Amino acid sequence: MKALLICEQREGKILDTSYELVAFADRLGAEKVLVLVGKEAPKVDAKVYLADVDKFGEYNPDLHKQVVLEAIHKENPDYVVFVHSSYGWDLAPRVAAALKVGQVSEVVNIVDGKFELTLCNAKLRRTVAPKGARAVLTVQAGAFNAVEASGSAQVEAIDVAGSSKLQFVGYEPAEKKDVDLGRAEIIVSAGRGVGKKENVAIIAELAKAFGGELGASRPVVDAGWVAHSHQVGTTGQTVSPKLYVACGISGAIQHLAGMKKSDFIVAINKDKDAPISEAADVMVVADVLQLAPVLMEKLRAA
Numbered sequence: 515m516k517a518l519l520i521c522e523q524r525e526g527k528i529l530d531t532s533y534e535l536v537a538f539a540d541r542l543g544a545e546k547v548l549v550l551v552g553k554e555a556p557k558v559d560a561k562v563y564l565a566d567v568d569k570f571g572e573y574n575p576d577l578h579k580q581v582v583l584e585a586i587h588k589e590n591p592d593y594v595v596f597v598h599s600s601y602g603w604d605l606a607p608r609v610a611a612a613l614k615v616g617q618v619s620e621v622v623n624i625v626d627g628k629f630e631l632t633l634c635n636a637k638l639r640r641t642v643a644p645k646g647a648r649a650v651l652t653v654q655a656g657a658f659n660a661v662e663a664s665g666s667a668q669v670e671a672i673d674v675a676g677s678s679k680l681q682f683v684g685y686e687p688a689e690k691k692d693v694d695l696g697r698a699e700i701i702v703s704a705g706r707g708v709g710k711k712e713n714v715a716i717i718a719e720l721a722k723a724f725g726g727e728l729g730a731s732r733p734v735v736d737a738g739w740v741a742h743s744h745q746v747g748t749t750g751q752t753v754s755p756k757l758y759v760a761c762g763i764s765g766a767i768q769h770l771a772g773m774k775k776s777d778f779i780v781a782i783n784k785d786k787d788a789p790i791s792e793a794a795d796v797m798v799v800a801d802v803l804q805l806a807p808v809l810m811e812k813l814r815a816a
C-alpha cells in the first residue's frame with residue numbers, strides 16, 4: 515500500500531502538519547512518498563517530489579493540481595493524502611475530480627485499516643472504507659502526532675508544463691487582535707457548557723485571577739459571546755501555554771488541535787466521559803459555574 519502525502523509550506527517554512535501526514539502514513543502501515551511545492555524538502559527518510567515554489571507559486575490551484583497529478587502518474591499510489599487545511603480543502607477535491615475517485619474528508623483516526631470521521635459536531639464517530647482502488651483523503655490537523663523532523667529525503671525535482679489564469683499575489687496579515695493568545699502563558703477558555711453570554715464574564719474573571727487570557731471554543735464565538743480573536747482551534751488560534759484550563763468544553767478534535775500542545779491541561783466538565791478527558795492532565799468533574807467562584811476565591815487568597 516502506498517500513500518502520496520501532499521505537504522505544505524508557508525513562505526519557506528514547512529508546516530508541522532506535513533509531519534502529521536507522515537505519522538498518518540506510518541499508522542496506516544503505508545509506504546510513503548511526499549510531494550511539496552516549496553524550496554526545501556521535509557526532513558524525512560522517504561522519497562520527496564519537490565516542485566519549485568518560485569515557478570508554481572505559494573498556491574495556485576491549477577498548477578499545484580498538475581504537480582500532484584504528475585506525482586500520482588509517477589507513483590501510482592493507493593491514497594493521495596492532504597491535510598484538512600484551507601490548502602487541502604481547495605486542492606483535494608480538484609484532484610479527486612480529475613482522477614474520478616472518491617474523497618474521504620477529515621479523517622481523525624485509523625481503525626483496522628479503515629478511516630474514522632467525526633459527525634454531529636464531533637459527538638459521534640463513524641468508520642468508512644473507500645470502495646475503489648484509490649482514494650483521496652484529507653486528515654484533520656492535530657489528529658495524528660507529528661513525527662520528528664529528522665531524516666534525509668531522496669529528493670526528486672518535479673516539473674510540469676501548465677498555465678493558469680490565476681496568480682498568487684501574497685498573504686494579507688490578519689488584523690491586529692485585542693489579545694495575543696499565541697504568547698499567553700495561561701489561558702482559561704469558555705465552552706458552550708457555560709450556557710450563556712453573561713456567564714462568559716465569570717470565565718473571563720477566572721482567567722484574570724489566574725493571571726491569564728480568556729480563550730473560547732468556536733460555538734462561544736459563533737454565538738457572538740466573545741470575539742473571534744479568542745477562539746482556539748483549527749479555525750482559531752493554535753496555542754501552547756504553560757497552563758490551559760478548558761471550562762465546559764467537550765474536546766472536539768478541532769478544538770484539541772489548537773491546544774493539545776499546552777504544557778498542562780485542566781478540564782472542568784460535568785461529564786466525566788467528555789472527550790477532553792483524554793487530553794487533560796487533570797479532569798475536574800464539576801459544574802464550572804459553581805466551581806469558578808470558589809476557585810477565584812482560593813486564587814485571590816493565595
Ligand SMILES: Cc1cc2nc3c(=O)[nH]c(=O)nc-3n(C[C@H](O)[C@H](O)[C@H](O)COP(=O)(O)OP(=O)(O)OC[C@H]3O[C@@H](n4cnc5c(N)ncnc54)[C@H](O)[C@@H]3O)c2cc1C
Nearest residue numbers: 705706707731732747748749750762763764769783784802
Ligand atoms: C471545519 C470545522 C472547524 C472547526 N473549528 C473549531 C475551532 O477552531 N475551535 C473549536 O473550539 N471548535 C471548532 N469546531 C467545532 C467543533 O467541532 C465543536 O463543535 C466545538 O469545539 C464544540 O465546542 P464546545 O466544546 O464548547 O461545545 P460542546 O461540544 O457542546 O461541549 C460542551 C461541554 O460542556 C459540558 N458542560 C455543560 N454544562 C456544563 C457546566 N455547567 N459545567 C461544566 N461543563 C459543562 C458538557 O458536558 C460538554 O462536554 C469546528 C468544526 C468544524 C466542522
